Amino acid sequence: MPDTEEIDGDVYVSPRHLAGSTYTGDPALKPLLALGFDLRHDGLGNVYVTAADHRVRLGYLPEGDDDGLWRINAYRDRFGPPAWGVSFNDSAPTEFVTAFTTALAQAYTAGPDTYLAEPDLKDPVLGAFDAVVPLIKNGWQFQQPRWGVIALQPPDGMATCEYTTNRLDPEKELTTLEARWHLWGGPKSGYARWYATATTNTPITLVKAITQSVSDPTPVPRWRDSMFPRLREAAHLTSVTPPPPLVPTPLDVQNAATRRLPALGTRIVPRWSTASRPVLPGPRR
Structure with a gap:
């Protein structure tokens, strides 16, 4: 546990x-x-x-045209349209974005065959299953929202991951919520609601980084007063400050003292060091 x-x-x-959100983009930009x-x-x-090769671009857009705070695109042709795009809105927990950019940095280091890897074209649904495995392991369950959509929700029903199996418009995937992957959570309406999208050709390993972070049971730190009231009401909050140490009882003190006493019949030999004063001889009997 880190220092308080x-x-x-x-x-x-x-x-x-x-x-x-944590309202800071630094952790997600760092990787x-x-x-x-x-x-x-x-x-x-x-x-x-x-x-440096202009094949990956990220925009952190607090003054953008909409609530898409984060937009990350990758390109096969630096002068062509994006091969894939991922977005997060301004209410998305920063940990989700950081998990994605961390995985993207690793994929970019591995090379184009990794960060531009296309999903399995023979069976895209089966290929996409790897990205929902973290959700299933953490208790998310399949839903049946509508035809052509595979959806999962956590036990509290306050988040959703949708995967669309229908044919999609590539341009709309990049500019609207009509993307292959659509995740959201929070109250049903209001500014506290977050979302993330990923287009059809987003490598499954990168999508999985998002789903792993979203479903990770590890709690995250926040400032209570900076949270939306509806989130404070719905979430489970635990104080970061550890509880004060318990005051020892008289019995605890007695037991500790007993443990420090030497065993019966044990001879205590004084320890000698360069800092010790010489032991003076006692009086003769």
């Missing part, structure tokens, strides 16, 4: 799909910046991170 002073929050929140990605920003406060 190093934890950015005063409560732990679980499940994490009810934690809300790509560590690889030497170029970082630029405009006068509005938007941040743009680009790989």
Whole structure:
């Protein structure tokens, strides 16, 4: 457990799909910046991170045209349309974005065959199953929302992961919520609701990084007062500050003293060190 002073929050929140954003993008940018990605920003406060070969681009857009705070695209042709795109809105827990960018940094290091790997074209549904395994392991259950959609929800029903099996418009996948993968959570309406999308050709390993983080049972730290009230009401909060130590009872003190006494018949020999004073001889009998 980290030191209390190093934890950015005063409560732990679980499940994490009810934690809300941390309102800082630094943790999610760090994995790509560590690889030497170029970082630029405009006068509005938007941040743009680009790989040296321009095959991967990330936008952190607090002043964008919509609530899509994070937009990450990868390109086969640096002058062509994106091969795939992933987005997170401004209410998405930052841990989800960080999990994705960490996996993306690893995939980019491995090369184009990894970060541009296309799903199994023969059986895309079977290939996509690997990304929902973390959800199933953490208690999410299959739902039947509508034809052409595979959905899973956690026991509290306050998050959803949808995988669409129908044919989709590539342009709409990049610009709307009509994407191959659509995850969301939080109250049914309001600013506290978060979402994430991933288009058809997003490598399954990268989608899996998101689903693993979303369903991870490990609580995340937050500042209680910065959380939306509806999230505080729905989530389980635990104080970061550990409980005060228990005051020892008289019996505890007695037992501790007993353990420190030497065994009956044991001879106590004084320890000698360079700092010890010489033992003076006692009087003769």
